[in-house]
Structure formats: C-alpha cells, structure tokens
Amino acid sequence: MMDTRAVHESAVVLDSHCDAPCMLIKGADFSGRVPQGYTPGKFPLTQVDFPRMRKGGVDASFFAVYTSNSLLPDAATRRALEMVAAIFDAVEHASDVAAIALSPEEAYENKKKGLISIYLGMENGAPIQKSLSLLRLFYRLGIRYMTLTHCGNNEICDSSSAPEKRWGGLSPFGRKVIAEMNRLGMLIDVSHISDESFWDCIRYSEAPLVATHSCCRAIANVPRNMSDEMIRAVAENGGVVQINFYPFFLDDTFTSEEKALTDRFDDADYAWRDNPSSPDLQKTLAQAAEKQAGIRRVSYKRVVDHIDHAVEIAGVDHVGIGSDFDGINVTPEGLEDISMLPVLTEEMIRRGYSEQSIRKILGENFLNVMKKARDVAEGR
C-alpha cells in the first residue's frame, strides 16, 4: 500500500476554487489560524487559512474574486477591486508562507521554495461590466480565470440557477469576451453557467475550458452539475472538470432531505425572527433542529465517487478538485476544512489509483490546462 503522506507531498496540490477572499474582506487574518465557531461579535467560521492549507498539503489555490449578481455594475467592479486588494494584502502579510502566482510554472517553483502559490480567479464576469478594457485590466491585476457568471444571468451569458434565461446562451458581448479571454490566455470557467451557455463556449472558445468547481449530474442531478455529455466535451477540448466538495452537489438523498426540511420549516424560521419569544415557534424550530440532526451527512468518500465517475467519462487527464471552501455552509463529513484534504488521497489510493494518476488529479491537470490556454494565446 502506498503511503498517503508521501504521495500527497509528491504532488503539486492545487485547489481551483476557494472563496477565501469573502472572509478576507470581512477582516479574517489568514496568517494565523482563524478561530473556529461563530460567536456574536467574533469572526465567523472559516474553512481555510494559511496554516490549515499547509497542514492539508496545499501548494496552490485559486482565491475567487466573487461578486453577487445582485450588485449594480459599479458596485460589482468596486467589490472585485477590494477583493483583489485584500488578497494582495493577505499574501504580503504572510510572505514567509505564500506568494502571488501568475503562471503555471510558479506553482512548481514556489513549492520548491516552500511557498503556497495564490492565484486569482474571478467568479462572475459582472465586474468587467461591458468593457473588454476592464477585462484586460483584471488580467493585468493577476486574474487567470473568469467564471462567466454566478447565480443570475449577466451581460455575458445565462446562469444555471436562473429560472428564466436572458440570452439563450452567450450574449453577443459574451462572444467577444470569449475571444478576448482566448487572446489573453485567461481561462474560461464554465461552472455556474447554463447548459446553452456551456455549449456556446464549447463552440466558440479556441482554448480548453475549465469547470473550476462542478460535480457530476449522473450522481447528483442538479442543474449546477455537469452532464456526462458536458464532461466528455470538456475533455475532448483538452480541459478539466474540478470536483466541488459541497454536499448539495454531491448527493441527491442529502439534497432532497434538506429541501424537505426547508420547505417544511422555512416559514416558521422567518416568523421566529420577528417573534423569537413565541413558545409555539420555539417548539416548531426545536423539532426542525432534531430532524436536521437526523439527516445523514455526506462522507468525503462521495467526493471520490464523483472523481471516479468523471475519470470514467473524461479520462484521468481531465479531472481535478475545486473545494469551494469558505463559500459553502455545509461540508462533507471527514472533510470539514482544507487541512483534511489528504483524506481524498488516502481514498484514491484505497480505490487503486496510481501515484501518477493521483498527482494529475490533485493539481497537474489544471496546471497543464493553464499552459495550453497560454499556448493558444501565443498562437502556438
């Protein structure tokens, strides 16, 4: 049996989607261990900080510059700039453990120096507004992938979460954005976008696509996940699907049980906020808590089920991991924060993956796609 620690440490471990910047702009200090557990007035629960990344053997992480689709355009641009600034500050304050990285080679170089590479990704293209010039500016600031939209339709394309679609795929501006991202070598992230938008990206992008944090619909049938046809198309174009750790995308049973609970108790929950001393509402919510505790948590092994399926469909060169930590309020059992990442390596070893395959999934595959996108940009 291979030694988990040795295999994990030999890999360049890359997490392609981490929402740490959401915590950084609230004032989290990542150079120390961020305190766990929510106490009013104290910092809320986080799943990532530099010491826990170290413990989890993480060599590189894409920090997501996330903006909500509910923000007005100028507010989105401002928020994105604040997040970029917060990332630069956090890395500067922890220069003995982390460094900003721009190219795929830096992940390997920084690992040799004992530094964690922090890459910048942008989750939602709203901050570029309708300006390719702003897109270029964000590239210059270090953004190396852009998730075209988030939970709503935007100027670029439609979202998988929007009940009504605005464009039926990419907008005319969105097609220009794709061409410019190809020219720059900025990766196109298809997580969160609608199926029609996805197929338009396949049609129009000259560079391989990435899904930085998406699971398999064949296992958990939610629109936010990817069908086998989509996974196959990403692989055929030379891209990569990075499996998300969010239990709602991992397991249908968990999702339906949780949904039944919210359907049944949400009204009481809202009513209780206005009337917290009502004995009836308190009794109802105590019942909800009891039911909640009875829902079986999703094991970290479910993440590896999705890896298995994606590998079966796409091949071992086209699968990776994108935790979504600090952007999710529920975690798999046994994978509660980034420090526990080696459990995935252990499970892949147990399931018979070779050391080489594990290294690919843990990081090499994504770094290779970054290289390919740059080759397209340079016309090679």
Ligand SMILES: [Zn+2]
């Ligand atoms: Zn996301």
